[in-house]
Amino acid sequence: MPSTAHVSPDEIRKGFSKAMSDMYRDEVPLYGALMELVAETNTHVLDTQPHLAQQLQRTGEIQRLDMERHGAIRLGTAEELATISRLFAVMGMQPVGYYDLTPAGVPVHSTAFRAVHEQALQTSPFRVFTSLLRLELIENPDLRAFAETALAKRSIFTPGALALIEQAEKEGGLDAENADEFVRQALETFRWHHTATVTGAQYQQLSDQHRLIADVVAFKGPHINHLTPRTLDIDHVQAAMPDKGITPKAVIEGPPCRRCPILLRQTSFKALDEPIAFTDAQGSHSARFGEIEQRGVALTPKGRALYDQLLNAARDELGAFPNEGNATRYVELMERHFQAFPDDHAQMREQGLAYYRYFTTEQGLAARGSADQPRTLDALIAAGHIDVEPLVYEDFLPVSAAGIFQSNLGDAAQSHYAANSNQAEFEKALGRRTIDELKLYGETQQRSIDACTQALLA
Incomplete structure (x- = not known):
């Protein structure tokens, strides 16, 4: 066949x-x-x-x-x-x-x-x-x-x-x-x-x-x-x-x-x-x-380690399996401990806590080949030539x-x-x-970076 x-x-x-x-x-x-x-x-x-x-x-x-x-x-x-x-x-x-x-x-x-x-x-x-x-x-x-x-x-x-x-x-x-x-x-x-x-x-x-x-x-x-x-x-x-x-x-x-x-x-x-x-x-x-x-953004090994640390701290302080009797306290503990985890995509990306996908913008494509076009990923993002979106956790x-x-x-x-x-x-x-799921997220992120640089800088 x-x-x-x-x-x-x-x-x-x-x-x-x-x-x-x-x-x-x-x-x-x-x-x-x-x-x-x-x-x-x-x-x-x-x-x-x-x-x-x-x-x-x-x-x-x-x-x-x-x-x-x-x-x-x-x-x-x-x-x-x-x-x-x-x-x-x-x-x-x-x-x-x-x-x-x-x-x-x-x-x-x-x-x-x-x-x-x-x-x-x-x-x-x-x-x-x-x-x-x-x-x-x-x-x-x-x-x-x-x-x-x-x-x-x-x-x-x-x-x-x-x-x-x-x-x-x-x-x-x-x-x-x-x-x-x-x-x-x-x-x-x-x-x-x-x-x-x-x-x-x-x-x-x-x-x-x-x-x-x-x-x-x-x-x-x-x-x-x-x-x-x-x-x-x-x-x-x-x-x-x-x-x-x-x-x-x-x-x-x-x-x-x-x-x-x-x-x-x-x-x-x-x-x-x-x-x-x-x-x-x-x-x-x-x-x-x-x-x-x-579903939210996928976390890097560094981000996952921080997540596990905060989760374990909240559960240790609760001292029991979360249930109807302690649900309110558990939510309060989780919210308090997770204040240590940045709730901002720019911070999470800059600190290497999460994975992201990168997309070229119309502005970036229009600037392709210009003498003053930025050459680094961060500069392209800052100039509005690349958009950043969270990579969903699968x-x-x-x-x-x-x-x-x-x-x-x-x-x-x-x-x-x-x-x-x-x-x-x-x-x-x-x-x-x-x-290894983390390897997959890293590959997806890198493919999106490669596609952007190919489209804007090649």
Whole structure:
């Protein structure tokens, strides 16, 4: 088959993201209400903040805003992780970052599958936060053996999906008909099932060890447990959720509200309690919830170190896991400690705290070749020949992810495992190295600088 007949992986990803969103809206009606609230909020922000609208227009984010989503799944075995990596590769998604959630009492480690080039991200910024259960953390050896046996019996991919993955790998892609079929087949891996593969008593044993373990082991597939739209004002969404019949979690995860947003802020509504059939009885299970995110500028290693320092200081002073009882104090502590982080893009750029994209201006292009044209990046910026815009953070924060997980697993889930990050073992299961997200941001920033200098100075 000639490669010209192949559908772009970015277009397959775009189609899959829409199909996933449609499926989840049908399965979880509150997700639809959440989407409506986010759309209303974003429209209001763009209407009332023309500077932000102009910024998003220049960076291209305005085109992707309405379709922006991330999802999350939890896998049980190395084989499942290796195959999901191949499935996502058909859609141009690669494993970016390594996240160890065990220090926060969640027995998984994770990566985020996403596109890695800014042009591909503009076509579809769909991401899937993908976690692998750490079976070695199940303390009871008999229960651990049962979990391993239960997971070994299941196959989470349809034969059709596996065949199309192999075809895409062999032929270098899929034509339009096969791409559509691939989306249909791949979607089955993420679908909700109302039946469990274990008895009620076995489910309870798994849940008593950790509710997330039960969520992974007791079902025949890794149902998508949330889809997350992107808002431009998460504080407004948080305040407005109750009027839509949605109860938000107590605390917005991530940095405090700022004039110049950094990294990632997230909130959610509690997981739904849904009826399921065990192999011997009827029961219920809580796993799927709604989440909203607001994305800010990506931070450099220096900026991330400062962020982590301030976050840890606020949490240490709080002395407890953020919850409904201490939410007000936690917000106050975060706002006080984060006063040490500049809330100004010019300062963040000058201090090397964040990544930015650079764009030529009409004034700069008109001055090209003139004798007095500035020759350095800073001088070109000062002269108005180059505009600077924040580079959006495309990834996740382990403390925030753990906070979302814990808020939906209940207070009993806040047990702590020893901090024993094992990236090498995760990458062995994955079948490849994860990509350093900071390297990607640096490359994107440098490409924009190179394009400007080529356009203005070459």
